[in-house]
Amino acid sequence: MNYSIKASELADKIDGVLYGPDIILSGKFTFLNKASLNDIVIRHKINDKGIEIAKNKGVSCLITQNPHDNAIEVAEKLDFTLIVTSHIEYATALALNESVKEFAGDALKIAITGTNGKSTTTHLLYTIFSDLGYNTYTNTDAESEGNTLIDPRVASELAEFYETKGEVEAIALEVSEVQGWDDRIMEDHCYQMMSALQPWAVIITNASMDHINLAGSFENLLYEISGAARTIRDMNKGLLVLNYEDKNIRKMSKIVEDTNSKVLFFGNYNPDNLLDISYKEGVGIYCKDELYVEEKELPFTSAHFIQDIMAALAVVTSLEDIKREDVIGSLRNYKPLARRFIRLKDSPVIIDDFAHNPSGIKLTIENGAKLGNNLFVVDAIRGSRGEDINREIAEALSEVLGDRDNYTLVLTCSVDVVNHLNTVLDSELKIFLDTLDKDNIQYTLIESLEEALINTINQASDDDVILLLGAQGMDPASDLLRKNNIIE
Structure with a gap:
């Protein structure tokens, strides 16, 4: 890169504190695992082992918001340029x-x-x-x-x-x-x-x-x-x-x-x-x-x-x-991104959509319901995203399903596929179910995504429509359907 700056000047620009030598930096900005000689690494958090890896790679500077363990001490000991900022986004x-x-x-x-x-x-x-x-x-x-x-x-x-x-x-x-x-x-x-x-x-x-x-x-x-x-x-x-x-x-x-x-x-x-x-x-x-x-x-x-x-x-x-x-x-000739109202199967119609907020839920159900006779909705509850968004999504489901007679709603926590960052908390599940109960919306809760999918497929007839809704908790759905020979 043509970019060249002293480490101390860079630290000032990003509201950071410089540790180690104040050298001239001219490498490209990148990740630690992609870094090569003279590159500048930006990493939200780093520990002492990460500092050693950066030094061995020939990285010229590492910028972080959260230095863990003995990261600062090791950087100074290795004469390595480290900048700690309170705002990694800067x-x-x-x-x-x-x-x-x-x-x-x-x-x-x-x-x-x-x-x-x-x-x-x-x-x-x-x-x-x-x-x-x-x-x-x-x-x-x-x-x-x-x-x-x-x-x-x-x-x-x-x-x-x-x-x-x-x-x-x-x-x-x-x-x-x-x-x-x-x-x-x-x-x-x-x-x-x-x-x-x-x-x-x-x-x-x-x-x-x-x-x-x-x-x-x-x-x-x-x-x-x-x-x-x-x-x-x-x-x-x-x-x-x-x-x-x-x-x-x-x-x-x-x-x-x-x-x-x-x-x-x-x-x-x-x-x-x-x-x-x-x-x-x-x-x-x-x-x-x-x-x-x-x-x-x-x-x-x-x-x-x-x-x-x-x-x-x-x-x-x-x-x-x-x-x-x-x-x-x-x-x-446009081909859409994955999980954007994608038709996975024709009989029954299976639509996979990244509907992860209230307006997205409403739009997908309103459009998807037109594609079949009876409507089946499988919704993955949003994990570790807070009570407010889950209450809002449940309210959206209540609003769009409340006047329908021919729907089946299946909820899942996707416990078989999500990691700790997307786990549905007890408080999130409670607010979701309480909202539906208040509005007399009928549903079935199935903890496992794979079980929820298979259960729904077995209930649906060839002229029905199945909507797979949700964010990370529904992302693996198509792979699970292929695994069970439901789609190709």
């Missing part, structure tokens, strides 16, 4: 910013955040720009584990991308709207990550109840999400794309008033209030008053995907040199 944001400048300085940069749909919207943009011939990087994947400032994944991957594929020409970056650990919020996470990227365009998909155990309230959640708009405001230029149908997101246009930024809205088609991008059921997606893509050309027509496609098109249609027929061709 280091990761700096690493991201420097890596973007080094490997993607002229790239078209787009950042996406929101409660639902950010992974699919990001992946859509990645696919479209890749199909259009851009050398495109994205951090999104099926599990959305790279959308945070907890570790230097993006910085490290940008360096690897440059080394193997050349200069980055476009970036579609998914950014977690709220982040933290141990019930401590990483304040202004979205703002910090997007500010480090310095994007040309920002998309905010929506805002609904999630991560309340970290944010503390819905108002705080909205503030964290608004970091995306505040980034565009502070840059005094760029494009802000907002979901018009979400009133809280719509209001964020005010944040960039009196700046040189441009705001685009997407939402439902209304001839009396034409949005920049809008959807008319049965017809297609409009750009202003012109039909841009017919519904028959869309890869999916569920409410989830329509919203995500509109958000992506708001960005794409803002670029004059992109041909409409090329965009439509990319959409027509």
Whole structure:
């Protein structure tokens, strides 16, 4: 890298304390297991053994928030440069910013955040720009584990991308709207990550109840999400794309008033209030008053995907040199991320969806129920995520199932597949069940995910629909179905 800085200056930039020699640092930012000579490692916690490993690898500096055991003493003994910061995100944001400048300085940069749909919207943009011939990087994947400032994944991957594929020409970056650990919020996470990227365009998909155990309230959640708009405001230029149908997101246009930024809205088609991008059921997606893509050309027509496609098109249609027929061709052949309303089987219909918050639950059930006769819902309770989100999810299930007669609800704690980070706590299970009981929602609780799946499959007829909902607790479902020869 061209980046070069004294260790003491780097420590000052990230609110850190320097231990060991104050040397010139010029390596790339990365993980300990990927590090090579002169690299700078960022690691949330480290012990004395980790310091020894870094020294032996020839790492020039290690940055951490939590030095354990005798990490500091060993670093000083080995004459090794160690920086301890109270905010690891400061280091990761700096690493991201420097890596973007080094490997993607002229790239078209787009950042996406929101409660639902950010992974699919990001992946859509990645696919479209890749199909259009851009050398495109994205951090999104099926599990959305790279959308945070907890570790230097993006910085490290940008360096690897440059080394193997050349200069980055476009970036579609998914950014977690709220982040933290141990019930401590990483304040202004979205703002910090997007500010480090310095994007040309920002998309905010929506805002609904999630991560309340970290944010503390819905108002705080909205503030964290608004970091995306505040980034565009502070840059005094760029494009802000907002979901018009979400009133809280719509209001964020005010944040960039009196700046040189441009705001685009997407939402439902209304001839009396034409949005920049809008959807008319049965017809297609409009750009202003012109039909841009017919519904028959869309890869999916569920409410989830329509919203995500509109958000992506708001960005794409803002670029004059992109041909409409090329965009439509990319959409027509689009293959979604795993666990995004994926049909695993046709008879009975089995849909696997990463519905992990109230709005996602409602949308998936409303769309999925149309695909079969009787409705079976298998929901994995969210483990170690707090009582609030589990109560909200249970309330969403009550609301969307309460007026139906032909449903079967199966709950699971997925005890056979989750680790300690996703274990359903007794308090979480109690609030979930108490909420359903209060609303007279009938359910069956099966502790094991595999047993819950097989039990449900055995009850369903060929013309029914089974929805597999939930986050980490439902992730192994497709593998378990293959193991039992239920799907190929």
